[in-house]
Amino acid sequence: MQNQAISTYHVTMDEDKLGVKPEVLVGIYATIDARARQLAPQDIRRELIISQDGRIKSKFDIRVSNRMAPHLITAIQQQADSESGIGMKSYFYKLQEQVMSQMFAGVKDVIG
Numbered sequence: 001m002q003n004q005a006i007s008t009y010h011v012t013m014d015e016d017k018l019g020v021k022p023e024v025l026v027g028i029y030a031t032i033d034a035r036a037r038q039l040a041p042q043d044i045r046r047e048l049i050i051s052q053d054g055r056i057k058s059k060f061d062i063r064v065s066n067r068m069a070p071h072l073i074t075a076i077q078q079q080a081d082s083e084s085g086i087g088m089k090s091y092f093y094k095l096q097e098q099v100m101s102q103m104f105a106g107v108k109d110v111i112g
Helices: 022-039 069-082 086-103 107-111
Strands: 008-014 048-052 059-065
Touching: 008 086, 022 048, 022 069, 059 069, 059 086, 069 086
Parallel strands: none
Antiparallel strands: 008 059, 048 059
């Protein structure tokens, strides 16, 4: 079995124009975090860190490994699908897009 290096992706979401209280976003991010960990194998669950900026309460930082990222993407998709407002759906689709763009940033160099 080949030992692959683990990459870590950093995504920052800052959405003060969303009109949602930071406390609500904290709860939603906690739900996404819990769902991603539930979907992931036990040995990689610690490879996801979601934190809220201490000064800008509407800003969140996500650090996720390449092994954990697919589970995070699935959890974000499930959250987006459960939202009824278009603003919140768009926010989570944008978050999902940012994680995926980080994941596939090097793929175009390999393919092209």
